[in-house]
Amino acid sequence: MKKDGNIPYKTYLExxxxxxxxxxxxxxxxxxxxxxxxxGTGKPLTMEEMEPIFCKELIKQELDxxxxxxxxxxxxxxxYKMYRPSPLIRAYFLEEALGTPAKIYxxxxxxxxxxxxxxxxxxxxVYYAKKQGLKGVTTETGAGQWGTALSMAxxxxxxDCKVYMVKVSYEQKPHRREVMRTYGASVVPSPxxxxxxxxxxxxxxxGTTGSLGCAISEAVEVALASKGDYxxxxxxxxxQVVLHQSIIGLEAKAACDKLxxxxxxxxxxxxxxxxxxxxxxxxxxxxxxxxADYDIVAVEPASCPSLTRGVFAxxxxxxxxxxxxxxxxxxxxxxxxxxxxxxGLRFHGMSPIVSQLYHDGYxxxxxxxxxxxxxxxxxxxxxxGILPAPESSHAIRAAIDEALRCKETGEEKTILFGLTGTxxxxxxxxxxxxxxxxxxxxxTDEELQASFATLPQIPDAx
Amino acid sequence: MKKDGNIPYKTYLExxxxxxxxxxxxxxxxxxxxxxxxxGTGKPLTMEEMEPIFCKELIKQELDxxxxxxxxxxxxxxxYKMYRPSPLIRAYFLEEALGTPAKIYxxxxxxxxxxxxxxxxxxxxVYYAKKQGLKGVTTETGAGQWGTALSMAxxxxxxDCKVYMVKVSYEQKPHRREVMRTYGASVVPSPxxxxxxxxxxxxxxxGTTGSLGCAISEAVEVALASKGDYxxxxxxxxxQVVLHQSIIGLEAKAACDKLxxxxxxxxxxxxxxxxxxxxxxxxxxxxxxxxADYDIVAVEPASCPSLTRGVFAxxxxxxxxxxxxxxxxxxxxxxxxxxxxxxGLRFHGMSPIVSQLYHDGYxxxxxxxxxxxxxxxxxxxxxxGILPAPESSHAIRAAIDEALRCKETGEEKTILFGLTGTxxxxxxxxxxxxxxxxxxxxxTDEELQASFATLPQIPDAx
Numbered sequence: 001m002k003k004d005g006n007i008p009y010k011t012y013l014e015x016x017x018x019x020x021x022x023x024x025x026x027x028x029x030x031x032x033x034x035x036x037x038x039x040g041t042g043k044p045l046t047m048e049e050m051e052p053i054f055c056k057e058l059i060k061q062e063l064d065x066x067x068x069x070x071x072x073x074x075x076x077x078x079x080y081k082m083y084r085p086s087p088l089i090r091a092y093f094l095e096e097a098l099g100t101p102a103k104i105y106x107x108x109x110x111x112x113x114x115x116x117x118x119x120x121x122x123x124x125x126v127y128y129a130k131k132q133g134l135k136g137v138t139t140e141t142g143a144g145q146w147g148t149a150l151s152m153a154x155x156x157x158x159x160d161c162k163v164y165m166v167k168v169s170y171e172q173k174p175h176r177r178e179v180m181r182t183y184g185a186s187v188v189p190s191p192x193x194x195x196x197x198x199x200x201x202x203x204x205x206x207g208t209t210g211s212l213g214c215a216i217s218e219a220v221e222v223a224l225a226s227k228g229d230y231x232x233x234x235x236x237x238x239x240q241v242v243l244h245q246s247i248i249g250l251e252a253k254a255a256c257d258k259l260x261x262x263x264x265x266x267x268x269x270x271x272x273x274x275x276x277x278x279x280x281x282x283x284x285x286x287x288x289x290x291x292a293d294y295d296i297v298a299v300e301p302a303s304c305p306s307l308t309r310g311v312f313a314x315x316x317x318x319x320x321x322x323x324x325x326x327x328x329x330x331x332x333x334x335x336x337x338x339x340x341x342x343x344g345l346r347f348h349g350m351s352p353i354v355s356q357l358y359h360d361g362y363x364x365x366x367x368x369x370x371x372x373x374x375x376x377x378x379x380x381x382x383x384x385g386i387l388p389a390p391e392s393s394h395a396i397r398a399a400i401d402e403a404l405r406c407k408e409t410g411e412e413k414t415i416l417f418g419l420t421g422t423x424x425x426x427x428x429x430x431x432x433x434x435x436x437x438x439x440x441x442x443x444t445d446e447e448l449q450a451s452f453a454t455l456p457q458i459p460d461a462x
Numbered sequence: 463m464k465k466d467g468n469i470p471y472k473t474y475l476e477x478x479x480x481x482x483x484x485x486x487x488x489x490x491x492x493x494x495x496x497x498x499x500x501x502g503t504g505k506p507l508t509m510e511e512m513e514p515i516f517c518k519e520l521i522k523q524e525l526d527x528x529x530x531x532x533x534x535x536x537x538x539x540x541x542y543k544m545y546r547p548s549p550l551i552r553a554y555f556l557e558e559a560l561g562t563p564a565k566i567y568x569x570x571x572x573x574x575x576x577x578x579x580x581x582x583x584x585x586x587x588v589y590y591a592k593k594q595g596l597k598g599v600t601t602e603t604g605a606g607q608w609g610t611a612l613s614m615a616x617x618x619x620x621x622d623c624k625v626y627m628v629k630v631s632y633e634q635k636p637h638r639r640e641v642m643r644t645y646g647a648s649v650v651p652s653p654x655x656x657x658x659x660x661x662x663x664x665x666x667x668x669g670t671t672g673s674l675g676c677a678i679s680e681a682v683e684v685a686l687a688s689k690g691d692y693x694x695x696x697x698x699x700x701x702q703v704v705l706h707q708s709i710i711g712l713e714a715k716a717a718c719d720k721l722x723x724x725x726x727x728x729x730x731x732x733x734x735x736x737x738x739x740x741x742x743x744x745x746x747x748x749x750x751x752x753x754a755d756y757d758i759v760a761v762e763p764a765s766c767p768s769l770t771r772g773v774f775a776x777x778x779x780x781x782x783x784x785x786x787x788x789x790x791x792x793x794x795x796x797x798x799x800x801x802x803x804x805x806g807l808r809f810h811g812m813s814p815i816v817s818q819l820y821h822d823g824y825x826x827x828x829x830x831x832x833x834x835x836x837x838x839x840x841x842x843x844x845x846x847g848i849l850p851a852p853e854s855s856h857a858i859r860a861a862i863d864e865a866l867r868c869k870e871t872g873e874e875k876t877i878l879f880g881l882t883g884t885x886x887x888x889x890x891x892x893x894x895x896x897x898x899x900x901x902x903x904x905x906t907d908e909e910l911q912a913s914f915a916t917l918p919q920i921p922d923a924x
Contacts, residue, residue, distance in 0.1 A: 156845075428640075
């Protein structure tokens with residue numbers, strides 16, 4: 001194995017070097033992300049309007065565009081010690097296999113039981129719910145990483161956890177479901193017959209296998225109907241989530257600084273934008289403040305290309321259209337990726353923070369097709385020893401592509417990417433790839449145009 | 463969270479502190495483990511007799527009762543850096559939940575893709591096979607941890623890997639199978655119709671769902687029939703495996719020494735004995751040399767109680783009776799645990815090293831029933847955030863029991879246990895437990911006596 005000076009394979013921060021504040025990138029953005037809007041009034045949501053849905057402290061974080069550093073509560077810091085710091089890994093084995101002069105690093109968020117970075121925000125959100133004296137929380141989950149993370153957080157704080165799981169995942173991923181149950185959550189396939197919106201969607205689309213947007217609608221309805229005992233928690237998209245996920249970027253940057261490493265390029269996969277927004281936060285902050293430059297790249301599936309082919313507009317976050325509107329890059333809240341898309345990152349929209357940074361030119365985006373994503377995943381699994389989640393493998397694909405470009409040009413670029421999670425619960429998709437049965441299907445322009453036509457007509461509400 | 467002085471939640475050694483030699487506990491044993499015996503001649507197996515089955519260098523390690531420290535090849539050390547050092551974790555959260563004055567530590571071997579400690583020996587075994595110029599290796603796997611580990615090692619060294627997977631696991635764990643395929647292994651349900659022994663067992667027991675002993679027979683037959691291109695590799699029981707697994711104990715001890723911690727009690731789950739033998743090695747070494755005393759405890763399932771209810775005698779390692787004989791605590795090579803046993807650790811025998819240490823009074827053994835094991839697993843998952851493998855949860859159960867005893871007596875015992883792996887692929891068993899459908903079935907004395915009657919009549923061959 002080649003070795004680069006004193007750079008070890010894995011770098012862990014010491015326990016007392018784990019950041020004790022989250023970084024709020026909005027504080028450094030010249031143009032702030034647009035506020036959430038009440039679809040009824042077309043006006044920015046007030047604190048009061050949000051309170052039936054979200055915990056108070058989380059609403060404050062959602063609305064706070066100014067405070068650069070926000071204290072991580074001691075209880076959350078304690079929990080972080082269970083699985084953090086996560087390692088910053090130098091991909092020596094992958095570099096060697098590719099024969100590239102590029103130096104590749106990845107921040108690995110998969111070695112906790114939820115299997116992904118989602119736990120970083122779940123524990124914070126449940127902490128605030130507990131502190132507010134609630135009985136429990138509701139949420140949706142697709143592949144199940146967020147639902148698992150929230151279940152773990154609820155088990156830790158002894159809170160009820162009700163998870164609406166997209167029906168197709170509920171059926172195809174019984175093991176993921178069982179992990180949530182093991183952590184004490186109740187898991188309901190969505191659309192269910194338990195909610196008004198679920199019954200409506202079931203009536204309108206008999207036999208539907210559900211969607212994330214629809215599961216969100218159900219979870220929100222249940223929280224609203226609880227008359228204050230429950231609140232809804234969301235694992236991505238929101239400003240608060242990007243705030244919590246900044247722990248990824250802060251740790252990554254601290255480790256880079258410790259090693260004397262400055263990445264030229266930072267790559268993250270992008271679904272709702274939680275991992276990406278968190279990973280890039282401190283780097284984007286330096287870029288926004290003009291202190292350093294980084295090539296920041298979002299990688300999304302060609303089957304669900306919100307940044308590269310979507311529009312920047314106000315849209316619903318959910319299919320049932322009961323959630324607030326967010327200004328974001330979106331494919332339309334009715335957009336559902338092709339049924340054979342197995343690579344995750346299926347959300348129709350994108351975090352308003354990431355959307356604004358992208359819109360203002362602080363980052364760029366690429367899209368990749370799923371067969372090439374799984375090819376990259378297998379290369380990575382065989383060389384680096386970690387079986388990556390399909391989601392994370394979008395970032396791997398882009399990192400490998402860049403490393404191969406460096407091989408041609410001879411550039412010794414330093415690439416940092418986010419490895420958000422593991423693929424243990426995605427073996428059906430891997431099996432399809434192993435059997436040569438995976439296909440690539442991307443939406444046509446006509447399909448996207450039809451979807452855009454359904455966007456709500458809301459002028460900017462800044 | 464309570465905190466104990468400067469003891470962090472997790473302790474990682476630095477990369478350059480990872481041991482570069484394995485420790486061979488046999489060197490310090492006054493009575494060496496009995497040699498493997500040729501069932502035909504009743505005489506100890508010679509190097510030459512073993513060569514058709516095992517790699518040369520591994521045979522040397524198997525036979526070496528004298529060298530205390532054996533160099534870890536550089537290539538294996540490099541690979542270890544992918545996932546080692548593994549953390550030594552102070553179970554602050556579990557201690558708090560139990561309200562115990564005991565100090566609990568665990569060495570966590572599950573955060574690599576194979577999901578267990580098995581990779582420690584797999585990479586060494588495949589390295590020696592590669593070095594010997596072989597095409598590939600064959601093996602058996604039950605739950606799939608060893609097969610996955612061997613597949614990963616083979617992918618890394620670009621070797622063929624043929625895995626005979628116990629049929630019931632092959633069918634119930636398609637995802638585990640797919641992980642192995644993703645790493646390029648070919649996975650065959652056992653008993654298959656590809657081997658003589660497989661066809662024979664299928665004819666004798668139509669519809670059989672297989673056993674580990676039977677899968678071993680098939681894998682050995684295929685290696686023997688390859689005329690030298692393939693060798694057989696075994697993930698447990700053998701002396702060489704315990705040697706490789708000593709990395710667990712060496713790291714654990716180095717971390718303890720760094721923290722100034724001396725465990726009073728060391729607990730490991732015991733199936734074939736690989737994890738237990740590795741974890742305890744350096745501690746048992748000190749005990750054997752009279753330098754320190756430790757209460758060393760093996761924990762086995764009450765459904766497969768080789769140490770606590772077996773006999774210490776020569777027996778076959780496989781059902782097909784084509785393997786050499788080992789002197790070990792055994793339930794008889796025909797013993798198969800009750801079908802509703804879901805907790806792993808199903809092997810009928812026990813590592814000769816562990817057996818001898820137990821026989822000579824250097825350690826003790828306890829057995830636990832599976833419902834109490836899963837209860838401990840869930841407590842652990844909820845408090846420490848790691849979803850443990852059922853196998854590992856045997857050690858958790860014993861550690862919790864001891865911690866609760868300390869709560870009664872007020873003793874501040876320091877307990878170290880091995881957390882060998884994760885339970886992501888055991889959710890069917892967890893589901894059974896969650897649904898209240900798990901039962902405990904232990905073999906009757908009559909069943910065991912009948913099984914002992916089938917033991918080969920081999921006098922000690924020392």
